[in-house]
Amino acid sequence: MVFGVNPANWRTYLVTQESLSGESTTAEVVEAAIDGGVDVVQLREKDTDTRRRYELGRELRELTxxxxxPLLVNDRVDIAQAIDADGVHLGQSDLPVDVARELLGSEAIIGCSTGTIEEATEAEAAGADYLGVGAIYGTDSKTDVPEEKDGTGLEIVSEIADAVSIPVVGIGGVTAANAAPVREAGASGVAVISEITGAEEPAAATRELGAAVSAEVGNDE
Amino acid sequence: MVFGVNPANWRTYLVTQESLSGESTTAEVVEAAIDGGVDVVQLREKDTDTRRRYELGRELRELTxxxxxPLLVNDRVDIAQAIDADGVHLGQSDLPVDVARELLGSEAIIGCSTGTIEEATEAEAAGADYLGVGAIYGTDSKTDVPEEKDGTGLEIVSEIADAVSIPVVGIGGVTAANAAPVREAGASGVAVISEITGAEEPAAATRELGAAVSAEVGNDE
Structure with a gap:
């Protein structure tokens, strides 16, 4: 585990998806993202079998x-434990937050995807350290996330950020070009798959995203 | 956990699969199988999301x-921990046996699917408590198991049972009618999905299977 992890300081958050990285491996994308200053990495790879996720996780743990x-694992508390990850990110169809907390202990970072104020306050009460909220702008990367193309994504970020005292990370179609409004809506950072994984130069893409999301909140430029 | 579990004493082993249970729920099938004297239950339900498997697991833990x-969980060490199962059953694409052992501790039961002598001796050396070997007669229930319709299934059971000192459970197309040869080949028990789950009367099917597999080894009747 990495010492002194604080999700409130995360601006750029990479979610891995090997199927979107073209000729690069996930390890190569993560290495480039680290080079570009990424703040946290989540091992997702939902379509991959357990053994492969475990082996990839060990590789990413070394790099990170x-x-x-910090390195988190999507859904699988056991893989997180096996590779000594910093924690997990849980969806509404994964293990409940309080159950994961009991398995992982108080030091682990536990994030939870939430789409409503009710889910958000429930996750906070159950012991989540941060919330993932989206899809902000709609997304092609995660087919299990409902699309929100009409601006309601930013509204719900704002509503959830107001309703909880833990950090909110916005996800879904976020790019360097549209990241600033997510932060202004109340998110402390943005999570992306394609913007980094599908970029020709993932390190540069991470840097640009970081600059966009780190721009002073309230500054229209 | 259940006290004093010994896989060598398992004759009938139910692997759950709700998609094959018709109008019955998995809990109903498990209840009937328990009524019919089943020796162990494995929560499989690979196509179901984590939350549902966890909730179903809690229900099955209460019944068992x-x-x-004893109750085992397929693949997911974390679900096994969360529902206080007796252990896990791991395939070759799941977490390695020694990694699961480290997470679960020495008391947990860990089974491993093996198809070759090499996989079998490796699993035993890594700390497996029993081996699943198949598919004995071919199967329609588990699409990820290679078919063996030509009698090589019984041969490999015999070879693996000779090569290891932990119990072997035969799986794949086993019915009350063809269970005895599996035991005679060296398996201590048989695992089934369809034979119990797809039966009109799962309790009776379990009883018949138990009688067939418990018949004195070497007795042709």
């Missing part, structure tokens, strides 16, 4: 630990 | 614990 970048 | 029947 060497750079002091 | 009340009857002193």
């Amino acid at each position: 630990a060497a750079a002091d970048v | 614990a009340a009857a002193d029947v």
